[in-house]
Amino acid sequence: MYSVRVGAVNRAGAVATYDTNGVLLDNTKPEMHWVYVGIFAGSDEDFIDGYVIQSDPAGIKATWLGDDTESGIAGYHVAVGTTAESNDILDWTDVGPDKDKYISGLTLNITDPVTLTPVYYVKVMARNGAGMHSAIMTSHPIRVVDQDKPGIVIDGAAATERVDYIGVGEDSDYQKDAGVVTVQFAGFESHEHGVTYFDWAVGTTPGGEEVQPFIMGGLIHEESESDVPGNGLASTGFGQAVLPLESGVKYYTTVRGITNGGNILESTSDGFMVDQTPPTIQLESFALEENLTQLLPGAALYQSEVDSLSSAWKVKDTDCPIKKVYFSVGTYPYAADVYNVTEIQSLTGDGTLPTGIKPTADGRPNILTITAENEVGLSTRIISPSLIVDVTPPTEGVVKCPAFIQPLSHGECTWTGFHDDESAIESFEFSMGSEEGLEDVIPPVSLPVHTKKFLIQEERLAYVY
Numbered sequence: 001m002y003s004v005r006v007g008a009v010n011r012a013g014a015v016a017t018y019d020t021n022g023v024l025l026d027n028t029k030p031e032m033h034w035v036y037v038g039i040f041a042g043s044d045e046d047f048i049d050g051y052v053i054q055s056d057p058a059g060i061k062a063t064w065l066g067d068d069t070e071s072g073i074a075g076y077h078v079a080v081g082t083t084a085e086s087n088d089i090l091d092w093t094d095v096g097p098d099k100d101k102y103i104s105g106l107t108l109n110i111t112d113p114v115t116l117t118p119v120y121y122v123k124v125m126a127r128n129g130a131g132m133h134s135a136i137m138t139s140h141p142i143r144v145v146d147q148d149k150p151g152i153v154i155d156g157a158a159a160t161e162r163v164d165y166i167g168v169g170e171d172s173d174y175q176k177d178a179g180v181v182t183v184q185f186a187g188f189e190s191h192e193h194g195v196t197y198f199d200w201a202v203g204t205t206p207g208g209e210e211v212q213p214f215i216m217g218g219l220i221h222e223e224s225e226s227d228v229p230g231n232g233l234a235s236t237g238f239g240q241a242v243l244p245l246e247s248g249v250k251y252y253t254t255v256r257g258i259t260n261g262g263n264i265l266e267s268t269s270d271g272f273m274v275d276q277t278p279p280t281i282q283l284e285s286f287a288l289e290e291n292l293t294q295l296l297p298g299a300a301l302y303q304s305e306v307d308s309l310s311s312a313w314k315v316k317d318t319d320c321p322i323k324k325v326y327f328s329v330g331t332y333p334y335a336a337d338v339y340n341v342t343e344i345q346s347l348t349g350d351g352t353l354p355t356g357i358k359p360t361a362d363g364r365p366n367i368l369t370i371t372a373e374n375e376v377g378l379s380t381r382i383i384s385p386s387l388i389v390d391v392t393p394p395t396e397g398v399v400k401c402p403a404f405i406q407p408l409s410h411g412e413c414t415w416t417g418f419h420d421d422e423s424a425i426e427s428f429e430f431s432m433g434s435e436e437g438l439e440d441v442i443p444p445v446s447l448p449v450h451t452k453k454f455l456i457q458e459e460r461l462a463y464v465y
């Protein structure tokens with residue numbers, strides 16, 4: 001120990017002395033006791049199978065301790081390298097006297113699990129009060145693994161029945177069953193810690209537990225999955241629970257994987273709804289008929305031109321999308337003997353028959369069948385009225401009239417044999433002329449269908465049936 005005395009003499013000759021408390025002379029280096037990584041001061045280093053494992057790719061937590069009994073520790077210097085000798089990641093950096101630090105701003109790559117490269121070493125030197133540096137102390141090697149990641153969660157049981165089931169099937173957004181919730185999940189990974197257990201909840205909000213709180217029951221993990229990261233549970237599985245559901249409510253399923261490190265890896269499905277009602281189909285027009293009260297099954301419509309059969313309709317389902325609309329035309333209900341079952345491309349709202357559908361014109365009815373199926377597989381089928389196409393006039397019958405009709409005399413005309421193979425006779429038209437082709441004696445008069453004869457009586461015209 002040295003003492004330093006400073007004296008000052010003033011012009012009057014007085015001397016003042018100031019004594020320091022002494023200055024240490026230290027000529028031995030400080031000593032490093034430890035460097036631990038993955039933790040801050042006060043924790044135990046997690047050193048397994050020769051490595052400390054971390055998932056952080058941007059920095060390293062480290063703690064260290066050195067001492068110097070003579071001059072104490074003034075500060076530490078830290079470096080990071082991919083070998084025990086190199087400082088290729090971070091060159092020597094003065095970090096002050098703190099005994100731990102998050103060494104930030106690094107770019108660390110995932111360690112290849114086969115070649116076990118790269119790994120990272122933290123080196124620390126202590127600096128004592130006399131400015132001398134200790135020997136370098138190097139940490140255990142650090143393996144960098146993938147960060148914990150929540151997997152995906154989908155609604156429904158699609159594809160889970162597959163023998164080679166792995167991963168997830170197709171997400172479902174609608175279901176018919178109002179008493180069961182099914183879920184599939186995959187890709188929950190904790191390379192650092194492993195997943196210790198899974199639990200799941202069902203709610204009416206994303207992540208919610210309104211219908212079922214988080215429970216472990218009902219989940220099945222894929223046991224055949226090998227090379228599970230972090231030696232935890234499989235990352236894949238599915239779940240099923242009997243729960244009462246309502247139409248018109250969206251349900252969300254949330255799956256959590258809880259890691260051995262206490263991390264909660266959580267994912268929620270995008271939801272599903274229940275639909276238990278089939279779509280509705282409203283026929284808006286059929287052939288030339290647009291009056292909704294006439295567009296009923298069993299009604300008969302007649303048309304005299306053979307052109308394209310036309311129809312328009314509206315398909316609706318307020319709960320879920322329409323998956324398929326198809327039609328056929330037949331000579332009896334639900335038949336397809338006039339036009340094959342054909343899918344309609346437009347699935348929502350208004351639908352129309354494509355052009356070019358020739359109705360049968362042989363007197364048999366043309367009945368349109370329309371079927372609409374919704375996303376959950378519920379379907380509705382309607383039929384149109386019968387359309388009878390008749391392009392030929394009625395067959396001529398035989399008319400019998402008196403050979404001569406005197407003015408003011410009586411007479412009658414009768415007729416038989418008028419008929420039509422395709423459509424029924426609707427009415428008769430009667431007229432009389434003084435020559436063939438004329439209607440000058442009795443102008444045309446329309447007679448009901450049942451009329452059988454026409455009386456001519458004292459210039460008063462009458463008909464009888």
Ligand SMILES: [Ca+2]
Nearest residue numbers: 028029068070
């Ligand atoms: Ca010393």
Ligand SMILES: [Ca+2]
Nearest residue numbers: 155172173271
């Ligand atoms: Ca969904």
Ligand SMILES: [Ca+2]
Nearest residue numbers: 275277317319
């Ligand atoms: Ca519905």
Ligand SMILES: [Ca+2]
Nearest residue numbers: 392393420422
């Ligand atoms: Ca006819």
